[in-house]
Amino acid sequence: AIHPLDGTVYIFAQGAAGGTPTLCQSSGAYTAFSGSTTFSVVSMAGLPTESGQAYSAFGIGPDGRLFLGRTTGTAPGNKYVAYSDDNGTTWTGVDTGVTGVAGDNIAAVGSGGTYDVYFGTAVSNASGTSGTWSQMPTVGSPMQPHANDGATMVDPNNSTVVYLTTDVAFGMTPDQGQNLVDLNDGIVAVQVNDFDMDSGKTYGWLASKAGIFHVRDYNTPSVVWSHSFPMGDGAPYHAIALDPSDATGQTAWAGNNRVYHTTDAGATWTRPFAIEDNGYQGGQFDFYSYVDALAVHPADPNVVFVGVHSPSSGVRGGLFYTEDGGATWTQVSTTIGAMTYNAEVTDLLLVPGTGSDATVYVGSEYVSDGTTSAYGVKVVDYVAGTGTTFTNDMNGTGGLITNFGAADLAWNAVDGAVWACGQNSSGEPRVYRLASGSTTWELMPTAGLPTSPGCTAITIGEETDGDKIPFIAIGEQIYYNPSNGAGDDETTGSWVADPVLAYPVGTAINVLFWDELLVGTDAGFYGHSGTVSLPVELVAFDATPDGDAAVLTWRTASETNNAGFEVQHYRDGAWQARAFVEGHGTSAAPQAYTHRLDGLEPGTHRFRLKQIDFDGTFSLSPEVEVTVAVPGAYALGAAYPNPFNPQTTFRLTVARTQQVTVSVYDVLGRRVALLYRGQLTGGDTHTFHFDATGLPGGLYLIDVTGEVFHATRPVMLVQ
Known part of the structure; x- marks a missing residue:
């Protein structure tokens, strides 16, 4: 100043x-x-x-x-x-x-x-x-x-x-x-945090930093929005849930640091619950705790679950429910035997059972500070008039899933599968699926996804053929996993980053909802019309070795505007384009492709396909691997570049693990460099670099000596 x-x-x-x-x-x-x-x-x-x-x-x-x-x-x-x-x-x-x-x-x-x-x-x-x-x-x-x-x-x-x-x-x-x-003509940033809508897509409710918004007549030319701050409370709203039993769409529950209830489309509100009541519920919570999730039973509107989250250190979240429309509240006990668990609640998914019974899936943030911890998806079984049973463990195909924080949950009403998205402790995106009737969560493939940041939102949407597929938000990009003709809830294959579903860099996507695709961000609420139309339905992709070659084969069920496939090979820490195979444009018939890559060095090689549409839109296939065997005792690749100045690189593979010495000699037999002396693992490809800085130009010999072989390669240093 x-x-x-x-x-x-x-x-x-x-x-x-x-x-x-x-x-x-x-x-x-x-x-x-x-x-x-x-x-x-x-x-x-x-x-x-x-x-x-x-x-x-x-x-x-x-x-x-x-x-x-x-x-x-x-x-x-x-x-x-x-x-x-x-x-x-x-x-x-x-x-x-x-x-x-x-x-x-x-x-x-x-x-x-x-x-x-x-x-x-x-x-x-x-x-x-x-x-x-x-x-x-x-x-x-x-x-x-x-x-x-x-x-x-x-x-x-x-x-x-x-x-x-x-x-x-x-x-x-x-x-x-x-x-x-x-002063917001064209500059609106309501920071949308949650959205809910009736099954007929007529009424909807939106929770934001700028209060609560209600929409009616959504699927008509005369959509009407109204806005309110419940009881004058201007704190940011993080959760909203409408009452599915109210056909007029006027009943909803809203949450910030408190829970509000309206039965007249937001004209008036009551406050049946507040985090700060009873000394922040006996000191469990603090000023920064807030209601991050709400769930209303579709068959019994008196049954409401409230999930509390806190950004403060430690695990200071909790779960409450009411059976009488908010007159009284009970905290869900998270004690199992001698252990007491808890959750930093990020989302609630209530799946109705018989009558007023329900199963509530509880998404929890990942917390591990050496003293307290929380993670994964918890399960609460609710029996009307009896109470709740809490299950802490999230079982996976390889054992307990503890390195996962759930940000959002979704339910496929067609097949009953529950989906959870979030991230692990390293910030890598993770998506899990729990099939109906199963107790084991399955980790979904990560092909096509970035290594960071984590996933923030998920919903179940549709392709043009009616198949149900997941949509997730990572950073400012929305991804979907196509069914590839396999029906609903695809659990294999690669995620697709459609450029149409990309938001400006820095945008935070907080909520996804399917009525077509609705997206709530930190800068507003957006809609994407139409279902997803896939340019190519890839149904198979394989690789087989043939000597020093890999033979790639793949099949498509149908194609739309398909320019072709770029064959990519993972080498030296990056994906490299090796070939381009033309597609069949638009075709409703199955198509088959084959491509051969010769001259591969011994070892394991990874390949994938980059399918490219005529307008530049692309998607990545799952990866396949093939192992090229060592033809004899060793395989010494040619140096590249050659001639060189001042550095060149070559690769060596040995059939079995053994002691190996790698040197460089001049034409007079003098060793000018010792590149390696030690044990090399059989079957692995090892890369060596020769730096001739300071040496005179001329011919040099790369010399490799193993326990059962000896080999040389000439290289020319030019000045």
Whole structure:
């Protein structure tokens, strides 16, 4: 910041919680900066500090008053301001009385005397002194638009106008904080977190940072949206669930730090549950805990499950349910024998049973901090009037699945399979499927997926032939796994990244819902019309060895606009194009392809196909492997490049494990380099590099000596 009276520059650096920040001032005005300009530290000796709180905002008033800002008290606490009129020698602390986190900066506007000070959602019209702070807007309705605690900026051409962030995106106050005006024409960022819709696709509910939205007449030309903040609560909403038994679509449950219930499309709300009740449920939760999932029983609307998640350290989530429409609540016991488990709930999937009974699948974030842990998908069996039974273990085909955090769950109503997506502890995307009637989760293939980030959302959609297939979100890209003619719930093959389903870089995709494809992101709510039409239905892909060659064969059930296949070979840590095989364009008949790759070195080789559409759209096949045997005791490949300068590379494979020495000699028989001496594993291909930097040009011999063989290869160094 620049001092308005003397032009000196101040640089602010946040300090540790409970300590003082660092504030430096230049030795001269910014207009006279030179190589001799220095900075000195401003005194903080009298600055009021508080355990656990750090000053995070700074600003200067038009009279030169220095302002620092933080929060005070137990979360959520109030905004706290300290100011100094003598350049840091003494400080005066002020509890603004305005609840919320600290803003990003402090902005002041006016001239001399009394002026306005802005700090997040707080404003003082009397130079920031005690007793003069209020929450914006000070006169108008605080709910739409709803200001949040981001940056505030004064218009340089009109000091009565101050710009600020809102839950929708961007707003302003034209009258010193009395009213707020929406400035989001074409720039809407409601941060959609959850969505639910009736089976007839007529009514829907949406939970966002900007409140709750209700839509009716969705499949008509006259769609109607309405908006509300339940009981004036402006905290971000993370969960929404409609009541499937209400054919009018007016009944829903919404969750942020509390649970709200409406039966009249959001005109009025009640609050049957809150995390902070009973001392944060006996201290299990804290201010940062929130309701991340809701589930309503379709046959008994009085049965509702609530999942709690907390970003705080440790495992501080939980699961509650009501059997009387929210009048009373019971926490699901997670104690099994002598062990008590828990879950950082990310999603709930309620599968109805007989009558009011149900099985509830509970997605949990992965947590492992050395003291507490949570992971995977838990199962709660609910029996009406009797209670619940909790199962912690997530059984996989290879044993217990513990290295997995579930972000989202989906159910295929056709075959009853449950799907879960998320990531492992390394941040790699993972998708699991639990077949109907099974107790064993199956890990889905990862071919076609990136190695990071993790998967954030999943839904079950359709292809044009009606087959049910999974759609998942990873980063800003949506992937789907085609059925390849195999029917519903494909469990093999490669994921497809359709460019049509790619969002701008940096977009966070929070929820997927199938009515065609609906996508909720941190920047709004979007729809993709039409089902997925696949350019090629690949039904088989195999590789077989033939001497030093690999013979690749593949078949398609049908093709649409198929330009062809790029044959890719994995070598030297990357996929390399080896050939292109033309496709059959558009064909409803099965097609068969064969391609031979000769001259392969001994060892294991990986191949895949890149199917390319005429418009450039492509998808990747699953990978296949083939092992080329060592023809004799050894196989020494040709060096490349040759001639070379100054480096060349060659590969060696031995039939059996043995001691091997790899050297390089000049034409006089002098060894100029020892590349390797030790044991080589039989059947593996080993790569060697010869760097001839500093050697004269000419002929050299690569010499390889094993226990049962000796071989040489000439290489030419050119200068």
